[in-house]
Structures are given as structure tokens and as C-alpha cells.
Amino acid sequence: MTARTDTVAAQSLVLEFSRVFDAPPALVFRMWSSPEHLCRWWGPKGFTSSCETHEFRNGGSYHLLIHGHVEDGMTGTFREVVENERIVFTFAWDHDPDWQTLVTVTLKPEGDRTRLTFRQEPFLDVETRDSHLGGWGECLDRLADALAGRPVL
Numbered sequence: 001m002t003a004r005t006d007t008v009a010a011q012s013l014v015l016e017f018s019r020v021f022d023a024p025p026a027l028v029f030r031m032w033s034s035p036e037h038l039c040r041w042w043g044p045k046g047f048t049s050s051c052e053t054h055e056f057r058n059g060g061s062y063h064l065l066i067h068g069h070v071e072d073g074m075t076g077t078f079r080e081v082v083e084n085e086r087i088v089f090t091f092a093w094d095h096d097p098d099w100q101t102l103v104t105v106t107l108k109p110e111g112d113r114t115r116l117t118f119r120q121e122p123f124l125d126v127e128t129r130d131s132h133l134g135g136w137g138e139c140l141d142r143l144a145d146a147l148a149g150r151p152v153l
Contacts, residue, residue, distance in 0.1 A: 012129075013121065013122045013124070013125070013129055014119065014120070014121040014122065014123070015118070015119065015121070015123065015129050015132055015136070016117070016119040016120075017133070017136075017137075018115055018116060018117040019116050019118075019140050019144070020113050020116075021113060021114045022112075022113055022148065023114055023147045024109065024112060025107040025109050025114045027114075027147065028107055028116060028147065029084045029085075029107060031143060031147065032087055032105065033081075033087075034056075035051040035054040035056075037146070038054065039051050040142075040146050040152050041142040041143045041145070041146040042064060042066070042142075043138075043139060043142070044066070044068070044135045044138040045153055046068050047067060048066070048067045048068070049065060049066050049067065050065045050067070051063075051064055052073070055078070056081060057078060058079070059077065059078065059079075060077070060078045061075070061077050061078070062076055062078065063075045072094060072095055073093070073094035074091055074092065074093055074094065075092055075097070076089045076090035076091045076100070077089060079102070084107060085106070085107055086104065086106050086107065087103075087105040088102065088103070088104045089102075089103050090102055090103075091103050091120065099124065101122065101123065102120070103119070103120045104118075104119045104120075105118055105119075106119075118140070120136070
């Protein structure tokens with residue numbers, strides 16, 4: 001019984017959701033792989049971002065900064081990059097480098113569109129997980145705007 005309880009608790013500390021974008025997988029992938037594109041939409045609404053490092057390859061590192069009502073950075077390593085299909089990377093905030101998560105972004109074609117599935121794990125608690133849902137949700141809203149050629153706010 002204890003093992004089952006532990007499994008349920010661990011699963012609750014995973015953030016997973018998907019979005020469908022009106023763009024082919026190659027274009028959605030390029031928005032992640034190109035620092036020029038990435039910095040247009042990365043970060044929650046009302047923020048801008050800058051790429052300090054963006055070595056988009058297996059084993060490459062990244063360091064991104066977000067600028068807004070708070071300034072913070074995030075860093076990590078690309079563990080797996082499969083063109084137009086999957087991006088797996090570690091994620092740690094500069095203000096808390098000892099806590100690291102693993103992010104998996106999967107791209108699947110749906111006709112002329114792309115289903116992006118986002119997964120991040122593990123979280124320290126449900127509150128932290130839920131706060132990341134809001135932040136990542138706003139990032140992906142901004143990605144949708146960038147793909148549509150709309151201003152990214």
C-alpha cells in the first residue's frame with residue numbers, strides 16, 4: 001500500500017498539458033531552436049527575455065533571462081533534441097540552482113497544425129507545480145501569438 005501511495009504522490013508533482021498550434025511542427029520547433037525566435041515569446045505575459053547562452057543540441061547548455069516586474073534567469077542542459085519532434089532539457093532557476101526539473105516538449109503533426117505536449121517534473125509541491133502551469137501557459141500563449149505574426153505582449 002505504501003508504494004502505491006508514493007506513486008500517486010509522485011504523479012501529482014508532474015505538470016503535463018498540451019496545446020494545438022496553427023503551424024507545422026518544423027515552424028514550432030524553429031521557435032524553440034532559434035534564440036532570435038525564442039526570445040520573442042519566452043517568459044510570462046508582460047516580460048521580455050534575453051538569451052545569454054543557447055547551444056541547441058544534445059548536451060548543449062542554455063541560460064535565459066526574463067525581465068519584468070522581477071528579474072530572474074533559468075539554466076539547464078539539452079538532454080535530447082530530435083528535430084521537429086522532441087526537446088528534452090533540464091530546468092533550474094538562477095535563484096534556486098539546487099532544485100532542477102526535467103522538461104519534455106513533444107511535437108506531433110495534426111494535419112497542418114501541431115500538438116505540443118509539455119511535461120515538467122518533479123515538483124517540490126503542488127503549489128509550485130501550479131504556479132509553473134500559469135507561467136508556462138502564458139509562454140505558450142505568447143508562442144501562439146508569435147506563430148500567428150501577432151504582437152507578443
